[in-house]
Amino acid sequence: MRLLFCKFSFPCALKLRLFKMSFDTRLFNVIVLSCGFMLTFTAFQTMGNIEKTILDSIKEDDKTFTADGYTSLAIIYAVFATCNWLAPSFISVTGPRTAMLTGSCCYVAFIASFLLAQTELLYVVSALVGLGAALIWTGQGMYLTQNSDPDTMSRNAGLFWAIFQCSMFMGNIFVYFMFSGSTIVASTRNMVFWVLTSLALIGTVVLATLRKAPKMMEIGEAEGVSSADKELHIPEPAKDKPLMAAWHALRDSFRLFITWKMMLLSITFFYAGLVLTFYSGVYSASIGFTQAMGSESKKLVGLSGIFIGVGEVVAGALFGILASKTVRFGRDPIVIVGFIVHMFAFCTIFLNLPDDSPFQTTAESGFISASPTLAMIGSLALGFGDACFNTQVYALLGVLYAKDSAPAFALFKFTQSVAAAISFSYSSHIGLYIQLGILVCFLVLGTLTFCIVEFALRRQKKEQRSESDPALVDVSGPDP
Template sequence: MSPEGKRLSNIIILGFGFMFMFTAFQTCGNIEQTVIKSFNSSEFHGSGYTSMSIIYGVFSASNLIAPSVVTVIGPQLSMFFSGLLYSGYIAMFIHPYTWSFYTASVLVGIGAAVLWTAQGNVLAINSTDSTIGRNSGIFWALLQFSLFFGNLYIYCAWHGHVHITDKDRQTVFISLTIISLVGCFLFFLIRKPDPESSPVNSEVTESLLEPESIESSTSSSTPPGLCSQALDAFIKACKMFVSKEMLLLSVSIGYTGLELTFYSGVYGTCIGAMTRFGQDAKSLIGISGISIGIGEILGGGVFGLLNKNNRFGRNPVVLLGLITHYVAFYLIFLNIASDAPIAPEAGTDLESYISPSVGVALLCSFLLGLGDSCFNTQLLSIIGFLFRDNSAPAFAVFKFIQSIMAALAFYYSNYLLLHWQLLILVIAGFLGTVTFFVAEGVAQSSRRESDYDSI
């Protein structure tokens, strides 16, 4: 296989591994608040929103050490062991207890930081300037198939169920645990790209793909070498956090964290709480997730694959994402009752400004997914371009910012009515788009300088 073919194969395997893992985890996140409301036990007192807030809070803090872990044990093992923590979190729902629920939340937050840092590392070292957009699109589209398959399963399993029984819950979460483990083992199929043809210099590629070079791992100075690498990765991440480019991108990254919370946890809960959608309101959570997934897949394919060389730049795609989200937010404001995010298990009988429509609700799900893919594919692309030689710390900072905002959003989702949550998203989306435009100007200037130097 050619070097380029090997790198493309690695991206596809990476995408399939994440697709299986997040078929399980995103489906889990989408239904867990509804499941918890239906779970009657004196031994369990937990909140899905609180769990997700813990996950993303720990995720955020753990991103400071994630580059060091990836540097020491390599991205492949980092993704595998992190995946096991995800599987453990999902398996916990088979027989949930309050202590195991929140302990698993902490552990999966740590695993998430290492997982996504390693993912960004693998994406960057298997890409060039001309393929980073394509590879980001391929990865994102494969990842978002997880929303389609997992939620289709939920719809079929829960169709017509007003109340989720213990048997319903156990069957679903045993299946999701197995699916997650399949994704973990797929990471072992990823192969190291040839150093001489790698987009970055061979020294950087070697240090990123392997925990240590063969020579240093057999020498007596291995421990100091590992400590030095870990400290160096941590220092790079801290310096990168305050760089001009990353500060500009931090607002749009923060926005993706807020809207991630909304589409992955809050909106599905809102739909399930709308009694005016009838007896199928709970199963509509699955259809909503499928609609989000279709939007994500379409966005990843069109804006990643067709815009290989960034011929038109990244700004039009981000602007389209903002407009798409604004349309979705407005329709949700009109269609969903304001108390839906915090309604009890019995749901809410309230209406908003129009008669509640299932069709409008599912259209909004699609628009949320499409807009999210616009932002995320372009952020993956610009970060992979600007920080290619230091990809592990860069993607760690990316996930640090995104996850701390997601943690904040999951926390306030316990208390804020729907219209206040939408207002926060509208303001953050506008600010994030403006700062992305400025960062893209910096990236294009850097590209022109690079082209000039090569000439």
């Protein structure tokens, strides 16, 4: 009997072990994380894309409603910037999963508030979602890093970005078919609000199912790189001393911010915030306000969001699939591709849209006859270039600051959100052409500073490997 039991139990045990080996828990965690963000931000990004247009339609029906879409978005990013300094302290006590779940609930409240259409309430929940954004994005960066290693960080960053940015065209496809004609009626608005609120709720439920990341070797140890020369290690969350852990996290955020690499990268982060503002709140609204686009220009607002999303997903998937091959050449070539694509996008927008298009409905034209096709090409280029920058920023931070992932990603989002708040503040007052000029200046500076930090990281790794074993150094080309 014992022999018979062994005969059958051994193959079963072997199969179970093989199954465990083949099942990548960390990859599964990244996919669940990506899907949760995709659902939540299908709601939020779609709302951000149409907020200026849809609030103007509410004003036409209700003269007492005076809320402005750009002001709401400026409040979101101003609070987001401030709370990013506190997010690492919160996460040091609760962990990244609780932080992301809390942040997602804030997004649900923000989108649901549009059903009531009250000016004061909209501005209050805008501040609330700024707090939630700091928690959800800092937690996301830390959780993604926990589930990655040196070989998978670029892949996971690209995979996350591709799935996450599906939110751009999923929600906007819905908006494209819901918005028709030159006006948006109340029943259509309410239907959009209910659907987007439901999607945000489903995304929150998905994030609630996230599992704890399995223990693994630190990326910094594997790469031979420590953040801030191993002086900024955040202590593990101390359950018996939560206030002390929170203080250490806040202190380390300030110390990390003044290091030379982070200061240089902050310029890249700042550009990421400016272009986020432009494609998520200004560009699509500018298309919708340009009467020369045709009688159904409002539908182009949703269609623009779809093409931005397609560009984001294509670039994210491309660099995720090819990460194992592109990483040997470094991250800077991909950022340079993003630079070229964005420069092309800004040129087409400059030619195609009038200067006053971000403000209100306009009968003016750009330097050429308004072309919906060219506008959609610009949207596609904006999305593709944005993914080039963001996927490589995530990959670089995940390697460079593996042990300090919470403050590193918090500082990334802090700088990005400061730029977004500033940009949304001047979007109601500065014409399209000056906005494009600001974007071009920071595009050049942001690309340059990213390449400097990437080059310094490769050189540092070569020096460390040459000290440990000179035979491992290949001086004929870039470090893998």
